[in-house]
Amino acid sequence: MLRGTIKQHVALMGYADTYSEQYNPIVAAGYGLVVGLNGTGSSEMPPQVRAHMVADLAKRGLGESTRGWGHIKPDQLLNSNETAVVIVEAAIPQAASGRKRSRANMREDHPSLQGTVFDVHVYAEPSSSTTSLEGGILLSTLLRQGELKTGSSHAREVATASGPIFINPFAKPNAIHSDSVHRTSGRILEGGEVLSNMPMRLVLFEPSHSRATLIQTAVNRVFPEEPGQDGPTAHGLNSEMIEIRVPPSWKDDVPTFMELLTHITMRSQNPEGVAMSVKRLLIADPSPRNADAAMWRWRAIGSRSLSVIRPLYEHPDSLPRIAALQAGGGLDDPIAVPYLLEEAASRGALGIRLDAIELLETMPRDYRIEKGLRPLLNDEDVEIRLRTAEALVIRDDTSIKKYSIPDKFDLIHVPSDHKMIYVTQTGYPQIILAGDIEVSSPLTLQAWDNNLIIKNSEDETNDLLVRYQDIEKDITMIEHIAPELPIFTMFLAHESTPEAPAPGLNLTYSKTIGALHALWRQEYIEADFKVEQDRLLAAIQRLTSETSFVRRPDFEPETEGEEPPRFIDQPKKPENQEIPIS
Secondary structure (H helix, E strand, O other), rough: OOOOOOOOOOOEOOOOOEEEOOOOOEEEEEEEEOOOOOOOOOOOOHHHHHHHHHHHHOOOOOOOOOOOOOOOHHHHHOOOOOOOOEEEEEEOOOOOOOOOOOOOOOOOOOOEEEEEEEEEEEEOOOOOOOOOOOOEEEEEEEEEOOOOOOOOOOOOEEEEEEEOOOOOOOOOOOOOOOOOOOOOEEEEEEEEEEEOOOOOOEEEEEHHHHHHHHHHHHHHHHHOOOOOOOOOOOEEOOOOOEEEOOOOHHOOOOHHHHHHHOOOOOOOOOOOHHHHHHHHHHHHHHHHHHHHHHHHHHHHHHHHHHHHHHHHHHHOOOHHHHHHHHHHOOOOHHHHHHHHHHHHHHOOOOHHHHHHHHHHOOOOOOHHHHHHHHHHOOOOHHHHHHHHHHHHHHHHOOOOOEEOOOOEEEEEOOOOOOOEEEEEOOOOEEEEEEEOOOOOOOOOOEOOOOOOEEEEEOOOOOEEEEEEOOOOOOOOEEEEOOOOHHHHHHHHHOOOOOOOOOOOOOOOHHHHHHHHHHHHHHHOOOOEEEEEOHHHHHHHHHHOOOOOOOOOOOOOOOOOOOOOOOOOOOOOOOOOOOOOOO
């Protein structure tokens, strides 16, 4: 099935000095400082960590009158209980694009200059007595691949991380009737950014100048250099190594790009004939492995394979049918739309249904897709409902109402017969409300040491009376607000300004979710409450335990002696048993 493809002749080598047949992210970490804590920080830390942090803060200009926080010395900041030293870690995509330098007449924060972004996990330094990171902000922290070290022996930085910390309100997704929040760990959604390009390399199993040239030509034929790209997609270094740059249009989907690249047919003659031979092989041996390889081969061939695979859209055997539909969906074939909708609405395997919805999400504008997906908002399976809602949001469907709380989260209201609140923990923060939900009456809620009190209004209206004491600003707010949950949720997070004078408590994303969860726990909200699985922790734990690679002799470290361990000794993470949401 792979004969004639790039994958037949190469292995992948990413930023790490390892090679394998599969694309994998890398783990990077660093020590950082969280500020803005309300007396829940700590000055305790090992001496070597303190020395490292003092030196790091001094480099930023702390203690100097001409730059940085000149009026504050590094030791003063570290000794405050308003700050906490933390360990920051993340799974960084290999082949990620680095931040570009600002060009003339362009501001430094322009989106086109941004490198690949990723989510970051943060937890308090294990030896400290920090009690909570809630409400804190991580100062810019450099992340380095490999073992977490102090001093001058650490590796070169590969990324930076900063931003407000989101505390997961659900340490255990099913621990609803107890306060099981782990406040000494959290995450920063899209808080990391890659600093410099991290090119992948294709390593030939058998060195050959002619084959390396053939592979380079094939890759650049399928993925020509794009505007803003700093060189060709494939660049041969020698007879056994080819460097790969990810084109800007694929920056946000590197795994798919790498699959397509490795399944390219090296010789471009007669693509229809190649697609037909793949089809015959799959029908003769319809195994899952062959179905997956066939799908990627057809997608790598491109639109010229469509005439070959379209007859398979109605094939009685599910494996050839699904492989053809996945290839057709990936190639934006409009003829595949009704078949993909049929698979999405079927009572078949959940994974196939979710894959069909994901393919439909990215296809070009087609009224049949929106019309066909809307009924799935009432599906019995919660994952189908959520994935459909996310797809319709991406496609800007008119049935979905979307509200943005600037610099906090997006609030999405979805029509559905199944009432549900869903909060995300990865990517850009989102709260999805399904169905028409109201805060029920009669109501009396006291939360956060009575800093938040919600009860029914004493007048004839059905409004809620909300009293909130902001300890940090030493102010108390009392407001009346409608009980409809979309309005109430926006009220919790909105910041009143002269430009937007509507009332609001200006709560963070984390505190907004906490307030909704407190109401739900006491049964003032009649709806399901779901939280996205924390994929970040799962990925980090999986990557730190993977050591089953074989190092090639020419990739051995130049220094003598045993190589130090690559990853961090971590405290036990909160359990997470949530069902994955694709």
